[in-house]
Amino acid sequence: GENVEQHPSTLSVQEGDSAVIKCTYSDSASNYFPWYKQELGKRPQLIIDIRSNVGEKKDQRIAVTLNKTAKHFSLHITETQPEDSAVYFCAASIDRGSTLGRLYFGRGTQLTVWP
Amino acid sequence: DAGVTQSPTHLIKTRGQQVTLRCSPKSGHDTVSWYQQALGQGPQFIFQYYEEEERQRGNFPDRFSGHQFPNYSSELNVNALLLGDSALYLCASSLDNGGHRSSGNTIYFGEGSWLTVV
Numbered sequence: 001g002e003n004v005e006q007h008p009s010t011l012s013v014q015e016g017d018s019a020v021i022k023c024t025y026s027d028s029a030s031n032y033f034p035w036y037k038q039e040l041g042k043r044p045q046l047i048i049d050i051r052s053n054v055g056e057k058k059d060q061r062i063a064v065t066l067n068k069t070a071k072h073f074s075l076h077i078t079e080t081q082p083e084d085s086a087v088y089f090c091a092a093s094i095d096r097g098s099t100l101g102r103l104y105f106g107r108g109t110q111l112t113v114w115p
Numbered sequence: 116d117a118g119v120t121q122s123p124t125h126l127i128k129t130r131g132q133q134v135t136l137r138c139s140p141k142s143g144h145d146t147v148s149w150y151q152q153a154l155g156q157g158p159q160f161i162f163q164y165y166e167e168e169e170r171q172r173g174n175f176p177d178r179f180s181g182h183q184f185p186n187y188s189s190e191l192n193v194n195a196l197l198l199g200d201s202a203l204y205l206c207a208s209s210l211d212n213g214g215h216r217s218s219g220n221t222i223y224f225g226e227g228s229w230l231t232v233v
Binding site: 046091108 | 148155156157158165171207210220224225
């Protein structure tokens with residue numbers, strides 16, 4: 001089955017700095033890569049996703065890059081703010097066009113943004 | 116537009132008991148998946164239901180079973196509870212487009228049910 005590795009497990013940055021979280025996957029059939037933000041005691045919230053037909057996607061301060069050859073993808077957060085503090089999970093899945101398969105999650109990154 | 120709703124939000128059970136958790140998918144969604152998230156871990160896939168049948172199953176014992184109803188809502192049942200079953204149980208919904216290609220499928224999570232087994 002798929003194996004998703006995520007690094008680092010913890011990340012501390014100063015407000016205004018950038019944060020980068022990296023993930024690798026093992027199954028070349030995976031073609032859908034979402035990122036979820038989970039605040040303490042809350043549900044995972046989808047913040048951005050990317051499919052294997054594109055190499056980069058951006059949404060305001062958040063961007064995701066995908067390298068299919070190397071089987072890795074990264075989350076980039078610019079101009080970080082204290083409210084960005086949370087646990088971030090990467091995941092991989094197979095999008096068969098009509099339906100999404102199960103999500104394989106990384107172990108999460110605890111991001112702390114210091115004011 | 117209603118999101119994914121789950122009940123109950125919190126519950127405490129004793130070892131050996133049975134529990135039923137419920138989920139209503141996001142409006143317009145027909146596929147429901149269940150995940151278990153232990154403290155400090157990423158969510159682990161339990162199973163996925165579509166058209167009232169289990170379509171995919173993760174590495175969980177038979178004590179974990181589910182059901183999907185004609186209105187797409189779903190239940191997760193866990194029998195013979197163990198201390199290690201204590202976790203946040205998340206329901207996720209998505210849409211199966213029935214063969215029509217779409218690049219817009221996404222998976223949305225409910226707030227979860229916190230289960231404590233004592």
